[in-house]
Amino acid sequence: MKLEAHLEIALSRITRRTQEDELRFSLFGCAVVFFLSKDYFPNNKEIEFFINGFHLYPDDKGPYKKYIYASRTLLVARVIRDIYTTDRKKLDRYLNAIKAVVFSDSYAHTETQEKKSKENYFDDLFEQFGGSDFEKK
Numbered sequence: 001m002k003l004e005a006h007l008e009i010a011l012s013r014i015t016r017r018t019q020e021d022e023l024r025f026s027l028f029g030c031a032v033v034f035f036l037s038k039d040y041f042p043n044n045k046e047i048e049f050f051i052n053g054f055h056l057y058p059d060d061k062g063p064y065k066k067y068i069y070a071s072r073t074l075l076v077a078r079v080i081r082d083i084y085t086t087d088r089k090k091l092d093r094y095l096n097a098i099k100a101v102v103f104s105d106s107y108a109h110t111e112t113q114e115k116k117s118k119e120n121y122f123d124d125l126f127e128q129f130g131g132s133d134f135e136k137k
Contacts, residue, residue: 004102007033011099020088027083027094034098035076044069051079054097058082059090 014026041047048069057063068075
């Protein structure tokens with residue numbers, strides 16, 4: 001079983017009744033798998049949008065610096081530190097944000113499809129809508 005499947009199982013077991021320490025402990029593992037997985041965020045820039053969009057940075061320091069997003073391991077270290085020191089309200093924010101992505105249909109982590117070899121989007125349009133007047137180069 002892939003780690004992403006274990007992540008879904010672990011997240012589904014966490015409820016609002018989960019005690020704060022247990023929630024914190026579960027979020028450590030979930031955050032590591034979530035942020036290191038290329039299935040949810042192929043590019044580090046997408047992680048930056050996610051973290052800033054959900055305000056998942058330390059409240060007293062503001063958003064993370066740009067250099068932190070260059071390395072996923074450095075980013076995970078900062079996120080883990082924030083989870084370790086934050087309050088219950090912020091832990092719930094982390095949990096809800098991660099669940100929103102993991103259980104969303106638009107982020108379904110499917111196997112990447114092979115790209116068509118010398119054809120592109122415009123070639124497909126020409127074929128569909130009578131582009132036989134144009135030669136392929």
